[in-house]
Amino acid sequence: MNSDQKELIKATVPILRSSGEDLTNYFYARMFKHHPELQNMFNMGNQANGRQKSALANAVLAYAENIDNPSVLLGVLKGIGTKHRSLNIQPEQYKIVGTHLIASIGEVVGEAATPxxxxxxxxxxxxxxxxxxxxxxxxxxENEAKPGSWNGWRKFVIKKIVEESTEIKSFYLYPEDGKEIADFHPGQFISVQVFVEELNLLQPRQYSLSSAFNPEYYRISVKRENGIAPNPSGMVSNTLHSKSEGDVISISSPAGIFHLEKDSENPLVLISGGVGFTPMLSMLETNLNALQNKKTVWIHGCRNESVHAFKSQISNLKQEVKWLETFTFYDSVDNLENSSEQILQGRVDLHKCKEAILLDEAKFYICGPELFIRSQYESLLNLNVKTENIFYEEFGPQLINLN
Incomplete structure (x- = not known):
C-alpha cells in the first residue's frame, strides 16, 4: 500500500465515524443476499440486535485510523483470529467479505467513493x-498439534444436565467418538453449533468452559436469555435449554485469549456480573486443584438469589479453604437477616471491597455485560490498579477496547 492510498483511507475516517453502521448494515444484507449459506456461520441474534454491525463498524474505523501502523491492532486481531479459528473460518471466505465490503462502500458512499x-x-x-x-x-x-485437539466441528453427547438456578443449566459434554479431548487454559471457551428451527439455520455461539479441565468431558453453564426489547430471546440458549440428556451437538476445540497465565503465582481478583461467572469458575476450580492455592477474591453480582448459580458450591468452598474471600452483590434482596452469606445490596461496587482486593501483584479478571465491564474497569483505575494487571472478556462481538 503506497502513501497516497494511505492518505485516501485516512480521508474516509470522518465518513466512517458518521455513517459506519449504515455501511456495515448494508454490507451484511448484501452479503447474505448473495451468500445465504453464510448465515449458518454468523450469529444472527447479533445481526438482529445490531451488535455485529456496530462491532464491524468499530473495527473498520480502527483500521482506517491506524492505517500507517496496523501492528498496534495485533492484540485485537489475535482475539478475532482466535474466535475465527473456533468457527472454522477459511481463507476463501475473506474474498467473499472483501467483494461485498468494497461494493458496499461504493453503493453507500456514492459519488464520493471515487475509483x-x-x-x-x-x-x-x-x-x-x-x-x-x-x-x-x-x-x-498450533491447535492441531495439541493432544486430543481438532480443527472444525466435532460431535459431543450431552450426558448430564444440571439446573444451577432458575435460568442457568450446566451441560456435561462427552466426545461421541470416545477419543481424547484437548486440555485448555482456565477462562477459555468453546464454540457450540446447534440447529435453530425458528431460523432453519445452524447457529454457532461461544460459551466459556465453567470447570477446571477434566479429561472425560467439557462443561458449559448456559443462561436462558429471555427477550427484552429491542433484543430478541436467545435462540441458541433456548435451543440448548430444550435439549435432553443423550442429545448430540457439535463443538469446536477450546480457544480464547482471556485466561489465567500458566504457572502464575499472582493473587487473583475475579469480578463477574450475571452469567459472566463461568470463566471465573474455571479459574477458581483450577486454583483449587493447584498446589499453590493462590489468594483469590471472588466478587459476583446478579439480580437476586433465585438466579445466583453455584451459590452453595462457592459458599462451601469458602468454608473449606483459607485462600478464598467472597463478596456477593444482589440488585434486590428479599431477606438479608436470614442469609448465611454476607450479601451486599446493589450493583457491584469495588470500593466496598477495596481492602480485600488491593493485593500486591494481583491480577484482576472481569467478565460480564459491556456496561458492567466498563464500570468495574473504571473503578479499578480509580483504585490505582495498573492497566496491565486488568483483563476482561466481553460476551458477544467486541464493542469495547479499554487497555
Missing amino acids: EILEAWTVAFYQLAQIMIDLEKQLYN
Whole structure:
C-alpha cells in the first residue's frame, strides 16, 4: 500500500465515524443476499440486535485510523483470529467479505467513493485479510498439534444436565467418538453449533468452559436469555435449554485469549456480573486443584438469589479453604437477616471491597455485560490498579477496547 492510498483511507475516517453502521448494515444484507449459506456461520441474534454491525463498524474505523501502523491492532486481531479459528473460518471466505465490503462502500458512499478510494480500500482490505489469514493459519497449526485437539466441528453427547438456578443449566459434554479431548487454559471457551428451527439455520455461539479441565468431558453453564426489547430471546440458549440428556451437538476445540497465565503465582481478583461467572469458575476450580492455592477474591453480582448459580458450591468452598474471600452483590434482596452469606445490596461496587482486593501483584479478571465491564474497569483505575494487571472478556462481538 503506497502513501497516497494511505492518505485516501485516512480521508474516509470522518465518513466512517458518521455513517459506519449504515455501511456495515448494508454490507451484511448484501452479503447474505448473495451468500445465504453464510448465515449458518454468523450469529444472527447479533445481526438482529445490531451488535455485529456496530462491532464491524468499530473495527473498520480502527483500521482506517491506524492505517500507517496496523501492528498496534495485533492484540485485537489475535482475539478475532482466535474466535475465527473456533468457527472454522477459511481463507476463501475473506474474498467473499472483501467483494461485498468494497461494493458496499461504493453503493453507500456514492459519488464520493471515487475509483481511487475504492482501489485504496481494496488494497487495504486484502492487506488486512492476509494478516488475518496468516495469523489464523498459525492458530490452526498450533491447535492441531495439541493432544486430543481438532480443527472444525466435532460431535459431543450431552450426558448430564444440571439446573444451577432458575435460568442457568450446566451441560456435561462427552466426545461421541470416545477419543481424547484437548486440555485448555482456565477462562477459555468453546464454540457450540446447534440447529435453530425458528431460523432453519445452524447457529454457532461461544460459551466459556465453567470447570477446571477434566479429561472425560467439557462443561458449559448456559443462561436462558429471555427477550427484552429491542433484543430478541436467545435462540441458541433456548435451543440448548430444550435439549435432553443423550442429545448430540457439535463443538469446536477450546480457544480464547482471556485466561489465567500458566504457572502464575499472582493473587487473583475475579469480578463477574450475571452469567459472566463461568470463566471465573474455571479459574477458581483450577486454583483449587493447584498446589499453590493462590489468594483469590471472588466478587459476583446478579439480580437476586433465585438466579445466583453455584451459590452453595462457592459458599462451601469458602468454608473449606483459607485462600478464598467472597463478596456477593444482589440488585434486590428479599431477606438479608436470614442469609448465611454476607450479601451486599446493589450493583457491584469495588470500593466496598477495596481492602480485600488491593493485593500486591494481583491480577484482576472481569467478565460480564459491556456496561458492567466498563464500570468495574473504571473503578479499578480509580483504585490505582495498573492497566496491565486488568483483563476482561466481553460476551458477544467486541464493542469495547479499554487497555
